[in-house]
Amino acid sequence: MDLPELAIAALGGTVSMQARNAGEAVIPTVSGETLLASVPELTTLARVSVETLGLLPSASLSFEFLLGVLSWAKDQIAQGVIGVVITQGTDTLEETALFFEYLWDHQEPLVLTGAMRSAKQAGAEGPANLLDACRVALADNSRQRGVQVVMNGEIHEARYVRKTDSLALHAFSSPVFGPTGLLVEGVVRYLRQPTPRMLLPLPQHTTQNVAMLEASLSADTLLLDSILELGYDGLVIAGFGAGHLSEHWACAIERIAQRIPVIVATRTGSGSTAQSSYGFIGGEVDLSRKGALMAGFLCPRKARILLWLLLGSQRENELARYLNNTA
Structure with missing residues (x-):
């Protein structure tokens, strides 16, 4: 069976965090390759390539860094992948999603996900979120929908999604508009049609404040x-x-x-x-x-x-x- 190609980039965040020693606070240490190994089912869905582009808490991401990630993602599309998934910390996930939304000019989906529980915490949902995000990125009905956030079994549009709780698993919602889709028994189900998007060219300079x-x-x-x-x-x-x-x-x-x-x-x-x-x-x-x-x-x-x-x-x-x- 000829499987589709999918690309994953890991930027860090809680989904990559664990404690180096017992009793210590968690820090970003888990690579994208290690995270991918925790989701063996993915190998039955796609040929997956993964790169660790950073091990950062998302509060330390910068616009310049994100432009580099965007360039990487666009290169993956040029090489023939049908979707791109990015894992990062949830603290700035809603902002990163919109940043990419204005600049993502491909019909192929760009999907962001993360985790509210660290990699070594009981009930860590990072692998499940990654699997869901990959399912969304691979789905035919995800095309021409721009940038989406997948968390806790829900699909949210970049324009509307917000982190509305500091620690809860259901931290992400889209006030007023609600999720644009759900994952039901592993199947991507959209609740509404794609909405028109307004794109911007890449910024010519990045020194503005x-x-x-x-x-x-x-x-x-x-x-x-x-x-x-x-x-x-x-x-x-x-x-x-x-x-x-x-x-x-x-x-x-x-x-x-x-x-x-x-x-x-x-x-x-x-x-x-x-x-x-x-x-x-x-x-x-x-x-x-x-x-x-x-x-x-x-x-x-x-x-x-x-x-x-x-x-x-x-x-x-x-x-x-x-x-x-x-x-």
Whole structure:
């Protein structure tokens, strides 16, 4: 039987972690090759090649590193694989997924997965998640769906998935939209048709810096007032409720938005920013008049990634169009 070809890259994260000595905290030590050996069933599904591109906690991944991973993944497609799977830590998995989503211009699937329990912990789900991710990457109905995250038997679109619990096995969900598919008895079952995607070219430069601040009750404006002099090229604010700020922050935003792009998202964890409901100073209507753009359904972290990529390709003037396409 001529099996399809599949490529896996291991970046590190909890799925690769174990303690070197009894009683010690876990660190990334398990290679992709060792992880693959824990899922012998994969050899009956595909001819699999695996590379360990890093052994890092996902908090230490950088945009530049991810661009290298993306280049590797594109090379695998050019060599004839029908899907690519990447394992990494869950702390930044939702951000990595969106980063790749804007840059993945292939019909073949790119699937990300990880684990909430370390490799040596009782009930470690890393091998099961890897097997599920590979099944998704190999499925014919996964084509033209862009980048997806597979965790805990669920398939999530990169645009919507979020880590919504710090330690639970069911840490990943897609608020409002829900998973786009499930794995049922090992079969990939999609719940809805693929949605249109908006791609970006690879960034021409990577030195741009985008700040992210969170609004909070009675917060001062010391950091906000320093954004321009610190040399930031863009700003994202996790605002109250449907995208609201205090009067003091709103006044600062008016000055900043004249110089650099400013996005206001919601800090709530679910739902969209409003567009035309609240007219008080610091409400979304006022902030829009002051030059800020509302993030819609993009959470603050993902809005920052979008802005970084647009700045890197000198297309920040298209920011509103991309934000309007987040649902």
